[in-house]
Amino acid sequence: MDADLEIIVIAAVSKNGVIGKGGKMPWHLPDDLKNFAKLTKGHPVLMGRKTFESIGHPLPQRDNIVLTRDKELKALGCIVVTSLSEAISLASSKGTGKLFIIGGAEIYKAVIQSANVMFLTEVDVEIDGGDAFFPEWNEPDWEEVDRFTQIGGNNQFGFTVRELHHVQNIKPIGTGSSGNGFCNLDNARNSDQQETMRRINEGGYCPFCGDNLQKNHSKPILFKGAHWLLTENQWPYPAAKRHLLAISIVHAEKLADLPVEAGAELMEIAHYIEKELGINCGAICMRFGNPSGNGASVNHLHFHILEPDPEKSDPLIFWIDRKKPSS
Ligand SMILES: NC(=O)c1ccc[n+]([C@@H]2O[C@H](COP(=O)([O-])OP(=O)(O)OC[C@H]3O[C@@H](n4cnc5c(N)ncnc54)[C@H](OP(=O)(O)O)[C@@H]3O)[C@@H](O)[C@H]2O)c1
Ligand SMILES: [Zn+2]
Numbered sequence: 001m002d003a004d005l006e007i008i009v010i011a012a013v014s015k016n017g018v019i020g021k022g023g024k025m026p027w028h029l030p031d032d033l034k035n036f037a038k039l040t041k042g043h044p045v046l047m048g049r050k051t052f053e054s055i056g057h058p059l060p061q062r063d064n065i066v067l068t069r070d071k072e073l074k075a076l077g078c079i080v081v082t083s084l085s086e087a088i089s090l091a092s093s094k095g096t097g098k099l100f101i102i103g104g105a106e107i108y109k110a111v112i113q114s115a116n117v118m119f120l121t122e123v124d125v126e127i128d129g130g131d132a133f134f135p136e137w138n139e140p141d142w143e144e145v146d147r148f149t150q151i152g153g154n155n156q157f158g159f160t161v162r163e164l165h166h167v168q169n170i171k172p173i174g175t176g177s178s179g180n181g182f183c184n185l186d187n188a189r190n191s192d193q194q195e196t197m198r199r200i201n202e203g204g205y206c207p208f209c210g211d212n213l214q215k216n217h218s219k220p221i222l223f224k225g226a227h228w229l230l231t232e233n234q235w236p237y238p239a240a241k242r243h244l245l246a247i248s249i250v251h252a253e254k255l256a257d258l259p260v261e262a263g264a265e266l267m268e269i270a271h272y273i274e275k276e277l278g279i280n281c282g283a284i285c286m287r288f289g290n291p292s293g294n295g296a297s298v299n300h301l302h303f304h305i306l307e308p309d310p311e312k313s314d315p316l317i318f319w320i321d322r323k324k325p326s327s
Pocket of ligand 2: 206207208209250251252299300
C-alpha cells in the first residue's frame with residue numbers, strides 16, 4: 001500500500017466560516033470551479049454522502065468516492081465506502097499519489113488533522129444563515145506556500161485561493177521532550193537497534209514522522225488510515241510469532257495529543273488484524289507519556305500488536321520499564 005498518499009483538503013469558505021446553506025454552496029464562482037477542476041482532475045476525490053447528493057452526479061474524469069455509514073447506499077458512477085481508512089486505501093490503489101477531500105463539513109472535520117495540504121478559497125463575503133461550517137484549524141500549524149486573488153469576471157464575489165502545507169504533521173528536527181532526541185537508547189533491545197537510534201538522535205529528527213519513517217524502516221505498510229499506519233516491527237520481540245506496530249500519523253507524545261476519532265480507527269485496525277491477517281489471539285499494548293518510564297524506544301505514540309508463538313518456549317513479555325519483576 002502507498003504510504004505516500006497526499007491528503008489534500010479543498011474548500012471554499014466565507015469570511016464567517018460558512019461553506020454551505022440549505023445543502024448548497026451559497027455563491028457562484030465559476031473561476032474557482034475551474035481552478036477546482038484543474039487541481040482535482042485525474043485524481044480520486046472523497047466526499048460525504050450529503051455533498052454527493054447536493055452535487056447530484058459524479059464529477060467527470062475523477063474517481064468519485066462517497067463516504068456513508070449506510071452499507072446499502074448506491075451512488076451511480078461512484079465508489080461507496082463506509083470508513084475513512086477504506087477511502088484512503090482505495091485512493092492509494094489508484095496510484096496518483098493524491099486524494100482530494102472535497103467536503104462537506106463533517107468530512108473536513110474528520111480529516112483536517114491528518115491532511116498534508118489545503119487549498120482554501122477565502123470568499124470575500126459574510127453569509128447569514130449558513131448551516132455548514134469549515135472546522136476550526138490552527139493557522140500556525142500551516143505554512144502558506146502560494147496565494148492568488150481574483151476579483152471581477154463572472155464571479156459573484158472576490159476570492160483568494162491559498163495553498164497551505166501542514167507543518168505540524170511533521171517534526172523533522174528537535175530534541176524530543178527528553179532533550180536528547182526522539183529515541184530512548186536505554187530501551188533499545190539489541191545493538192543494531194541501538195546504533196540506528198544513536199544515528200537518528202544525531203540527525204535530530206523523529207523517526208516516525210512523515211517521510212522520516214522510510215529512512216530507517218524497511219518493513220511494508222500493511223494499512224494506512226487517517227490517524228494510524230500499521231507496519232511490522234523492525235526489531236520484533238524474539239518470542240512473538242508476529243509483532244506489528246501501529247504508528248500515529250501525526251507527531252503525538254501524550255494520549256491527549258490524539259483526537260477521539262483515532263480511537264475508533266484503532267478498532268478498525270483491530271478488526272483488520274483479525275479478519276485480514278488472521279491474528280486471533282494476542283495483545284494490543286500502547287505506551288504513552290514519558291519514554292523513560294513507559295519503556296518506549298521512540299517518543300512518538302505507537303502501539304504494539306503481539307501474537308504469541310506456541311512453538312517457542314520463552315514467555316512473551318511486554319516491558320513497561322526495565323525493572324525485574326519481584327518474585
Ligand atoms: N464550500 C465548499 O467548499 C463545500 C464543499 C463541499 C460541500 N459543501 C457544503 O457542505 C454541506 C454538506 O456538508 P455536511 O457536513 O452537511 O455533509 P457531508 O460532510 O457532505 O456528508 C455527511 C455524511 O457523510 C457520511 N459520513 C461522515 N463521516 C463519516 C464517517 N466517519 N464514516 C462513514 N460515513 C461518514 C454520513 O453519511 P450517511 O448519513 O449517509 O451515513 C454523513 O451524514 C452542503 O451545504 C454542501 O453544499 C461546501
Ligand atoms: Zn514524530
